[in-house]
Amino acid sequence: MAATAYAFQFGRGCQASAAQAAHWYREALSVKNHELHDEEDELEQDGRRLPGGDAQEHQILSALASLYEVGGDGLAPNPQLAWQFASLARSSALRNEEAASDGDESASNG
16 A cells, blocks of 8 residues: 555656545555554555555655645645654654664674
8 A cells, every 4th residue: 555655646657646645655554553463465465566565654654744744636734744744753763773773682692
């Protein structure tokens, strides 16, 4: 779903649409939250090979922040929502960095 959002955001193979991009980025976040419990379906695995399809949570949140900051194509600008998504993106990126450094420490101590 992130690949679909990316395509709509940048007009890759379709007409650019901020509203459609935001919709599909939100769907991608929903899927990422469920991936923790469920197996990923085959279509999502294929989608990861497309441009934007392998976006991490913080990248999706950052893209949503950018979309809501500027708005366009059926998506009204929303500075407050943009700020919230940007804040969530920073938190997610920090969690990823911490998890990576914890993994590196475990590997070197093991």
